[in-house]
Amino acid sequence: MSTSTDNNASITQESGPSAAVQDIQKKIVVRTADGEVFNLKEEVAMEIDIIKTFFQEDSISYETVMPLPNVEGWEMVKVIEYCTKHVELKHKVDGYKERKAFQALFVQNLSTKSLLALTNTANYLEVKYLLDFLCQAVSEQIKNKDVDYVRELFGVENDFNDEEYEQVKAEAPWAHENLNNDLH
């Protein structure tokens, strides 16, 4: 968590007065699989390691539009949303509650399938903290689901034969029960 003495590091804040001040920040442009183009503020773009590597390590000019063929437009919107908030909270001393509230809203309208797709994208884009958060969110959603649901969600085939299946299940039969008083 940064302390208040770090305030001089950032010229522009989200709540900055004029658009003109914000234009001074460099922009990085990416294009997603569906052809959508996004302009990212440099500080947000640098949170995304795959973008950071592309521009910094290979010294590619910011005028180049970086293609992201594995990312959908709606996913990019969410990633930008999360990274922007993350950058904003870096400058705050006590952002714990705000972060929690933001995280709750962030996943609110996403189906588990979408959440999983977004997790995959966060992995591809290499945004570690977003990946961690999304993995946590997915695990929360699947922990009480049954085995068939999970297979379908992950696109996984059951390669156990009946005998093997029963054998593995018998090693922890209680784990397959859903007790009413289970709080997990």
Next chain:
Amino acid sequence: MAPHIPFEVITEILAKLPVKSLLKFRVVCKSWCSLISTSQFVKKHLSSNTSTPKKVIQLSRDVLTFYSLHDSKLVQETIEFRIEWHALSSFRIMGYCNGLVCIEACRENRIFLWNPSTRDSKILPCGVVDNSYFCWCGFGYDYNSDDYKVLTVDRLKKPIDNYQDSSRNSMMYTLRTNSWRRIQDFPLETSYMMVDSSAHAATHVNGALHWMARQGLNSWVIISLDLTTETYMEVPQPDFYGTPVEHIGIGESSTGCLCLNVHNGAGSQSYDFWVMKEYGVRESWTISLKIPFVVVGIYPKPVAWFSENGKILFNRDGKLATYNAKKNSVRYLHQTTYCHSCPHGDVYVESLVSPNAYSNREAKEISRLNNINVERTTRVVMSL
């Protein structure tokens, strides 16, 4: 249409699941089944599973109770265990670490390791002299050899004189060798007059076992046993007010620091909780919380630290309560059984770690207990 999810992402997701869900999902497919059993995954799960609430253990006769926080509600989960050969035994917790609990069956002089989440268990071979109980003991994990160790310091059966006997003979069990051997003697002559019966089990912090031992009337010393080098040392204490202190308890905070609960009768008339923020550094001892005597009465034994809100869960004479520093108030939990306080203010973390991980699967070495883990009940006991 399900997208292809790389195995590394699946691993990250699974590593955050509670143990019960993982045991269930072993049947999803063969690759998941084998992943969940690998020791790398078990370790990864132990370190990533930070959001499954940590639990606090209390043991009372043959009922193990876990307390955990779910969204500011204190939840109680009790497990009654029945072990065939222990119809009338009394049990004591010698320590817990990485999801394993080490329990002593007092009358039978047997020790067993148990993972209450996976229900896997292992009876340790007998290794100690026939004793009614150990003077000092402990259980912990040695990072350097990736091994779990149990320590006992024997109490000689025959007292040397009427009220005192001394024992220093230290025996160490390691899971990998599945055997006991003698190590360096415990550094103190210990008297039979223990501070309290739960003080004999060690606090496991920073790869070492710790005990608070009384040396003379009001003189205290913190003894540690490094689990790697298997040698005893003294840990520096804070400078206590310049006056002799009547009573000190030792424990572990939820952040993994060594802490002391000090009876400050000479000064602020409170129980002061000291935390050693930097292990081994005397100057880093700081007072984290003070509970005034008038608020709490008899000596409270810290059970857990819920440090986000400046609250602490403690055991006061067999009853559990929370102290709220902001309001300077105590609330008692409704409970029907007397709780023996756990030897230290540790928090228990559930895991997939198996006490039989190092055993030869084919043989008689695996000595599991049957009929353990009967009757689990879970309920919310209070809102914090």
